[in-house]
Amino acid sequence: MSLYEQYIAFATIVRKEIRRYMRIWSQTLLPSAITMSLYYLIFGSLIGSRIGEMGGRSYMEFVVPGLIMMAIVTNSYSNVVSSFFGAKFNNSIEELLVSPVPNYVILWGYIAGGVSRGILVAIIVTVVSLFFTRMQINNFAIVVSVVFLTSVLFALCGFINAVYANSFDDINIVPTFVLTPLTYLGGVFYSLDLLPEFWAKVSQANPLVYVVNAFRYGVLGVSDVSIGFSFGMIGFFVVVAYSYAMYLLRTGKRLRS
């Protein structure tokens, strides 16, 4: 396929993905807005006012970047896992597999779908957060690049989950038993300084620590981890996940007989 034809194939996959989640917006976009409003209300306004400062900021200011990142992680992941597994489940993935679309175009098409939903939800929950607190961006370039890399990373993780999943139960196991605990333990609601030394070190194996802190640095200018190291770790996880997803597509594991 020429580069132009590959671009058309990519645009087709992305358009299809966006139309899919926009068609069911009440299941894909609305829940995050409602959930995050409740987080802002309960953790930020009600409990947060009694906590006082964290990381040199009011608790509400501290928690908002983490919650926005949590929405991005959840949505970019669940968009790809549900869409790709759905296509695998009803065999419509064969439409792509029998076509001449290169594997990397298929993968980037699904990633772009997940990224677009992650960013759209991020915008929604950011707008909602403005009803609860002020927000000043410390470094716009860092914010944009962290949002992009994070949504790519978790879209890739969703893709890998979808390839291995045999049933709809399997696509819920990872978000419930892995993603949610990692998010809650990734410094969304607290500074790592509050943890005992041992648990602070254990937390460094959690990729969510880096995405939450890098984003918080971009917004507030405060972070538990150095921004350079955070970017390095996010980049490392992206490369590993991308390589593995490409390996799955190239070998046809769980996709071809």
Add this chain to the structure above:
Amino acid sequence: MTPALKISGLSKTYGNGFEALKGIDLEVGQGDFFALLGPNGAGKSTTIGIISSLVAKSAGKVWVHGVDIDQDFPAAKKFLGIVPQEFNFNVFEKVEDILTNQAGYYGMPRVRAKERTEYFLNKLGLAEKRTTTARMLSGGMKRRLMIARALIHDPKLLILDEPTAGVDIEMRRSMYDFLREINAAGTTIILTTHYLEEAEALCRNMAIINHGRIVTNSSIRDLLRDLNKETFVLECQGPLPVEVTLDNFAVQRMDDHSLEIGIEKGQDIAVAFEGLRQQGIVVVSMRNQANRLEQMFLNVLEGNA
């Protein structure tokens, strides 16, 4: 001329040790209407799966319009249109979106994709259902949607895996007409089917695959010419005698009005009619007991069981 499809020594052994294909060779010429026949589990769908990249081969080579799939599978895929046995579209998508998206996967610009979609929606009687989600279509419409989708990028080789399964007679006839039309326009067609009268009506050449091996590969005309014995059912006037015999012919009385008679190669059926007439039996009508191709198919399979 480069064959539309060439297969050499193609083998497939699944992970559980089952040998679905045991080194098949096959060649289908450009413009041919070719039948790939065989009982369930013979290896037809595995062969199609390998050609379409959904199944990984264990050994052998496949060329589509001269393009080696090991060298440049994407280029080979551009020549191919596949209509699989099972419905494999997203049932929640609109009919027109399924077609337009498929064209996009082949790199077709959106304006052109919409024109092609429009053409096939009209051609295959789906125009009124363009905005309907695919799950709301009848079985016959779903089959037509699969054919339209396979043709949307204008492939040179169309492979249909049992395309008329579950389709009513009227719809089947219109599908036959459409397939003849695109074949006449130059598209090579390979058809697998369990309806042997379908293969006889549509195809010029055929191969029979059994237990993962090609057991026959010839023109249908030649194969039928080689048919050694045909069995006919004769409908007769008036009640037949209790015992009906005929020298040199195997005759069996079915009921008061019908006989079954076996005619071997070289025998003259007029002799049989004359023998019956001498016994006062008047034949009103005659038909093949089984489709001729079916008879030949069974003979071949019995010979290779």
